Amino acid sequence: MTYALPNGLAEAGPVLSGAFASGMIVTVALFPIAAVLLQNRVLPLVSYTAHPRIARIFEIGTAAAIMLLGIWPLMDAAKG
Numbered sequence: 001m002t003y004a005l006p007n008g009l010a011e012a013g014p015v016l017s018g019a020f021a022s023g024m025i026v027t028v029a030l031f032p033i034a035a036v037l038l039q040n041r042v043l044p045l046v047s048y049t050a051h052p053r054i055a056r057i058f059e060i061g062t063a064a065a066i067m068l069l070g071i072w073p074l075m076d077a078a079k080g
Helices: 012-049 052-079
Strands: none
Touching: 012 052
């Protein structure tokens, strides 16, 4: 909005702000929901069809990936 108003683009400012906000909402909501759904739907399928060790590695790997995605921004903030 600080760019849109001085440049006569008052209509574009709220539209872009809404687009950014909706993108953040989708990102913040979609990834955790997808992770839970995949864990609840795919992991039992893999457990029944694959070797138990493979299923366990898959479960630990997905949990580690989710934790790394959460820790990643903190690591970047600690560097700067």
